[in-house]
Amino acid sequence: MLRNTHSGYGRVAIAFHWTMALLILFMLALGLYMTSLPPTDQTTFELYQLHKSFGFVVLGLAACRLLWRLLNPSPSLPSRMPAFEKLAAHLGHVGLYALIFALPITGWFMVSASPWGIPTILFNTWPIPHLPVPAALGSAEEAEGFFKLLHEYGAYLLIALLVVHVAAALKHHFIQRDETLKRMVSTAPARAESS
Numbered sequence: 001m002l003r004n005t006h007s008g009y010g011r012v013a014i015a016f017h018w019t020m021a022l023l024i025l026f027m028l029a030l031g032l033y034m035t036s037l038p039p040t041d042q043t044t045f046e047l048y049q050l051h052k053s054f055g056f057v058v059l060g061l062a063a064c065r066l067l068w069r070l071l072n073p074s075p076s077l078p079s080r081m082p083a084f085e086k087l088a089a090h091l092g093h094v095g096l097y098a099l100i101f102a103l104p105i106t107g108w109f110m111v112s113a114s115p116w117g118i119p120t121i122l123f124n125t126w127p128i129p130h131l132p133v134p135a136a137l138g139s140a141e142e143a144e145g146f147f148k149l150l151h152e153y154g155a156y157l158l159i160a161l162l163v164v165h166v167a168a169a170l171k172h173h174f175i176q177r178d179e180t181l182k183r184m185v186s187t188a189p190a191r192a193e194s195s
């Protein structure tokens with residue numbers, strides 16, 4: 001059961017969801033931790049490089065995941081769900097998708113704009129080119145500061161959305177006792193439609 005059906009998620013969507021959930025939580029924790037360390041330490045430098053490398057893994061996975069989502073039916077939300085809740089769920093998912101692209105991209109622009117010009121070498125192996133930074137953003141420091149702000153507030157927005165996302169998943173499971181959480185864990189609800 002690789003593909004989604006109208007009643008549930010297939011293996012591929014489930015694998016994307018949980019692999020990326022773990023990676024993103026790790027990236028948020030690493031980002032907050034590394035920025036609290038003394039900036040000139042060698043360990044801080046290495047953690048920044050690790051953060052950048054895994055950030056590109058998130059970007060690659062996000063692109064594949066979006067493609068997969070567009071090529072698959074999306075499971076419908078419970079029919080008893082009020083229209084505004086359906087809209088909120090939909091907007092929440094769009095917001096999460098937007099941020100899993102926006103964070104790596106603003107991070108990429110930030111390091112590209114930086115006057116330090118530190119290269120990004122994925123896992124010390126594959127060099128990633130710097131992005132062209134629009135001159136309208138001012139000096140290198142100003143452009144770096146701009147993307148740093150977007151990256152930081154993007155991360156806070158992602159944390160806030162995730163709190164609501166997880167609370168909604170737990171409410172569905174423990175209070176409404178429907179299949180919302182189950183279908184992101186097992187392919188049984190997806191199979192129910194095809195049987």
Ligand code: HEM
Pocket residue numbers: 013017020021022024025069075077089093096097100162165166169170180181182183184
């Ligand atoms: C960094 C963490 C997470 C991100 C970025 C994330 C993102 C998403 C996105 C974009 C969707 C929409 C479905 C899709 O197209 O793939 C989704 C669905 C879902 N997520 Fe998460 N999620 C995260 C963590 C969690 C956690 C920790 C839980 C559970 C406690 C959870 C429970 C669910 C459930 C139950 C659905 C299915 C909703 C439905 O059937 O409509 N997610 N998630």
Ligand code: HEM
Pocket residue numbers: 024027028029030031032035048051052054055056058100103104105106107108110111120148151152155
């Ligand atoms: C899912 C992907 C990512 C997440 C969730 C994430 C999250 C974070 C967080 C929470 C911080 C700390 C915010 C602060 O207090 O300033 C941070 C900082 C940082 N991130 Fe990311 N990040 C991601 C991807 C990337 C990528 C791809 C790059 C670069 C290629 C990058 C470069 C940086 C840098 C250089 C900082 C330090 C900024 C400073 O010195 O204040 N990040 N990130």
